[in-house]
Amino acid sequence: MATEELFKSLNLNSRNPRSSLIFLGTGCSSALPYAMCLLQPSDHPCEVCLQSVSVPPEQNxxxxxxxxxxxxxxxxxxxxxxxxxxxxKTFREQVLRWLTHHKIPRVDSIILTHEHADAVLGLDDIRAVQPYSPTNDIDPTPIYLTQFAMDSIVVKFPYLVPKKIKEGQEVRRVAQLEWKIIESHCEKPFITSGLQFVPLPVMHGEDYISLGFLFGEKSRVAYVSDVSRFPPRTEYVISKTGAGQLDLLILDTLYKNGSHNTHFCLPQTLDAVKRICPKRAVLIGMTHEFDHHKDNEELADWSRREGIPVQLSHDGLRIPIDL
Structure with missing residues (x-):
């Protein structure tokens, strides 16, 4: 079953939901197609990456x-x-492809899960979704992040962190951002653009904490993009046997087999889905090991056996949902 059909066939708490979730990106840090598959093709070229350059992205x-x-x-x-x-890193492409496709006029606020390149290196391009002003005379876009991430951003993007302009220094047009520090704690929710978010600290390797987020009242949604292990408290907050069943779990899965030190792979992802037991789940963060159509057919079989609909997401997918 295609991902769109999966969600058309399931009532997300409203016959006419007014909100929606748009997946601007669903791949791993290197994105797809994976450059090495094209630069140094093997005797059996990677069909997924070859397809990625031969079929237009909006159809693939x-x-x-x-x-x-x-x-x-x-x-x-x-x-x-x-x-x-x-x-x-791919934010500009996502703006041109999917914000235009879905007629999204702006971005009102931003939340960062962590400070790795695949989560923050598009910050410079935020100015593309802000009103134009050569003198930066616009309202800044609020960005919610941990102090740890903020410390890294100051080094990566010093020109995006507000500071007084020295005498004689020229004003340069850059993204106007308002940095707001949040806690890595389930008991420290915050509100942005009228919607409450609960931080979900997860291990992204045993030496690093990334954040997922729980949001929505009419429908409870958890988004966890970078995880290798759920701490007990975080899992309790989003599990059916804990604080209550999720309507939708959006969860990391890097490779089809085996394990990885900083990400769930499909076996760990499906184990987590069974423990957490959401009403339905979609997977993100996939490498070129995953073929969308073939693997969704296998996941449909798993879903029938386990009674939890699970499918791979894809770039551009829009899920209507009441929040």
Whole structure:
């Protein structure tokens, strides 16, 4: 079953949901196609990567940018806010391809899961979704991140961190951003653009903490893009046997087989889905080992056996949902 059909066939708590989730990117850090498969093809060239350059991306679910989610949140009054989770290396491409396709006029606020390249290196391109002003005379876009991530951003993008302009120094047009520090703690929620988010600290390798996020009242959604292990408290907050069943779990899966030191691979992902037991799940962060159509057929069999619908996501997928 195609991912779109999966969600058309499942009622996400409303016959006419006004909000939606748009998957701007569903691939790993290197994105797809994987350059090495094209630069140094093997005796059996990678069909997924070859397809990625031979079929237009909008027609090809195996073309994957860095993981990123846009939340189109409809307020009670009917106004919409647009909340972006992560701004990776491929952000400009995602803007040109998917924000235009889905007619998204702007980005109102940004949340960062962590400070790795595939989550933050598109920050310079935020100016593309802000009003134009040669003198930077615009309202800054709020960005929510941990102090650890902020310390890294100051080094990576010193010109994006506000500071007084010295006498004689020229004003240069850059993204205007307002940095807001959040805690890596499930008991420290925050609100942006009218929607509450609960930070979900997870291990991204045993020496590093990344954040997922829980959001939504009418439908409970958890987004976890970079995880190798769930701490018990985090798993409790999002599990059916803990704080309550999720309507949708969006979860990391890097490779089809084996294990990895900093990411779930499919065996660990499916084990986590069974433990957490959401009403349904979609997977993100895939390498070229995954063929969208073939592997979704296998996941459909798993879903029937386990009673939890699970499918691979794809770039550009839009899921209507009431939040």
């Amino acid at each position: 679910p195996n073309y994957r940018c860095n993981t990123s989610l846009l939340i189109d949140y409809s307020h009670a009054c009917g106004e919409h806010s647009y909340i972006l989770i992560d701004v990776g």
